[in-house]
Amino acid sequence: MHFLQGPAPFLHRNCAGCAQPSRISLLFCLRLCCSQLATKAASMHLFTGRLTGSFAVKLLLAAALVILGDQLFLATDKEIGALPIATFFLAQIVALMIARPAVRRDPRALFALAIATAMAVGMALKPNPITFLLFWIAVGVATLLPRTGRFDDGWRWFQRLVVLGFFAIPAPFIDRNHGARAASQRGWHRPGLLGLLRLLALPLAGSAVVVSLFAAANPVIDRLLATFSIPLPDGTTVWRMICWVMLLLVSWPLLRPRLARRLFGTFDGSGDWAIPGVSTGSVLLSLAAFNLLFAAQNAMDAAWLWGLVPLPEGVSAAEYVHRGAYPLIATALFAGLFVLVFLRPGSATAQNRAIRRLVIAWIAQNLFLVASSALRTIDYIDAYLLTTLRISALLWMALVATGLFLILWRLLKQHSAAWLLNANLAVAGLLLCVCAFVDLGSIAAQWNVRHAREIDGDGAKLDLCYASSLGGSSLLPLLELEQSNAPADLRQRARWVRRDIMVQLQDEVDNSGGSLLDRWRLAQAWRMLDDKRATPTPTIRDCYGRPYR
Known part of the structure; x- marks a missing residue:
């Protein structure tokens, strides 16, 4: 706004060296002013970054989270509900963004925090294990992402999250020891707990002796001391302190994460792998036999499930549908495992043209088998109604079919095992995020x-x-x-x-x-009900709504 009044007053107020802009070029003054303002802004950003990312601020934020958790979960006679949990989750996200400036500057971490925020909202809508699990995964990934160069693969990230959770208990004590060691290196001699006890032992003991002598000599002091009583902690206080420690343990690793130093590499899944009894010929014969067996099974499904041929005597449609829905999914999983192990990209078997054609035909038959299993489940639902378990089974079948397609695509395009793992995790994660907000019941x-x-x-x-x-x-x-x-x-x-x-x-x-x-x-x-709050006459009835006899 000051600049709108004219450039000279603005330059005079904000830029050293431009007190008399008429003597020098106005353009030069503008450049000098912008440079100085940028330097001030960078200094302020550095200062605020150090302030918000300092150890003391993290301690204050952890204490604030413990106090908030105490008020939400412990300082009430009501049971712990969905809203207090969601509020605590959102507070953890805010504390993480304040304590870790690197998280705010990393777009990947912000995306993970957006997912965590959505899961916290999902906890408020309808708490469930999926929402709870996805929140902790998302917030854990968000706090670790700024300390990693790139998102490599799901297997390595699984190890990082395990290490983050494993060090939740010792992390505050480890950070305290590191802080004491760093302070001693800078010449700040802070006594530890044992040193503090040694320092205060003599003054406290001597003062106690003097006060006891004064109490014996002065009845006023004696009566005053008699009014003091040291409250002993009861069971409620002990339980509350345990909860404080638990709240600290779930909050501190997010503010001060520990990154795994050594990780087990992802299974490469490429090149030849010497396995006794496995050769190009044996794999070729196996695939030919598998294709024939799957063709027979798929032909029976096509004939009986679509009603082209009546079922054999003694076999009901419900029995045929129920027995085959889940074992056939295991068969499809076996097919995927076979391709992963014996047709690794770059291996001799994967380069064989006949084997590749048989693999394509076999996976296509597996996809048809999964579709038949889904049809069996749908027929079973028509006969015996729908349950959440049957909905989950249909979703699981869709995941298996997607996984089979990704295995085939990886073989054809020579992708790495990390690509296959990340692709499957992305599909599964997307499905879980949808299920977190959809009530299957x-x-x-x-x-x-x-x-x-x-x-x-x-x-x-x-x-x-x-x-x-x-x-x-x-x-x-x-x-x-x-x-x-x-x-x-x-x-x-x-x-x-x-x-x-x-x-x-x-x-x-x-x-x-x-x-x-x-x-x-x-x-x-x-x-x-038109807000008619009247309830039926109390009667003992079973879950079918029928009176007990």
Whole structure:
């Protein structure tokens, strides 16, 4: 704003050597001014960087995190809920950015912190193990990234994260010893705990003797000392102190991370590997046999799963579907392992044209096998309704199919083992991030309510016990069923199960604050009920909503 009033006053205030800009070139003054201001800015940036990254600031931030954790988790009579955990996670992210200026300047670390922030928000929405795990992985990667040259591969990063977690307990003591050693090298002689005790032993003991003599001689001092009492720690205090230490141990490694000095290298997975009994001919024959066996299995799946040929007598469709869904995935994993071990890029087997063609055909058949396994699972769902385990199985099959495709692509393009590992981890991480924000239980409950035999006349009967086990995930679907045109008996039983779930959710919200998703579900449920807070007459009923006999 000062510069808008004219260049001369601005240069006079801010630049030494330009007090009389009329005597020298105005352009020269501008250059000189910019240079001096840049120097001041760099000095200020260096000062603030040292200030925010200093050991003392990290100690203060760690103490602040311990105090915050004490207030969130210990200084309340309520149970630990989702919101306090999410708040503590977000506070750790803020403390990390303050304590580590290098993290703020590294785009890779900022991206990892963005993922960690998303996982912290996910904890507030609906806490689950996936969100919890992904948060710690993301924040651990963020604090270590500025100290690594580049993101090499997942195996090495797994070791770095293990070392970071392993040194969580001794890290504060190691840093304290390093600080004392550095201070002694600079001539600052700070006594340790034992030295401090030796220093204070004589003054404290002598003062105690003198005070005891004064108390014997002076009744006023004696009465004053009698009013003092040393409080003894009770069980609650001891537990609280243990929690303080635990909070410090989970916070300090993020502020002062320890980078693994030695790492085990990633398995190269290229070139020839001398294995007894393995040759180009044996691998060629193995692939030919595998292709024939897989062709037979895929032909049976195509004939029976698509209804082209009736199943043999004594074998039901449900049995055929159930028995084959998961073992066939193990077969596909075996195929992937075989290709990784015996067809390493650059090996003689991988360079053989006939073997490469057989591998392409075999992996294509494996992909068809995985698709058949997924179809088996879908048929099983049609017969026995949907569960979170079956949804997870379908997602796992999709991961296996993606992994097989990546193995084939790596073989064709001669990529390294690190590339294959990182590609698979990226796909798995993306899927886990999606699952962290998607309630599989709600999907299962919604599907079961809409496709139960009582609703569409096909499939299995609605399993209200399973719906009850899903908790809040099945609240809104059961409420929709209760208000639908379903049979009266089913609607009545669904009403009782829904009522129990609402009571449980309300108790969680009252005792621990609950999660944001549970609060939203309760609000939606009361809105669908027109805010009629009356509950059914208390009666002992089972998970199907039927009275006990």
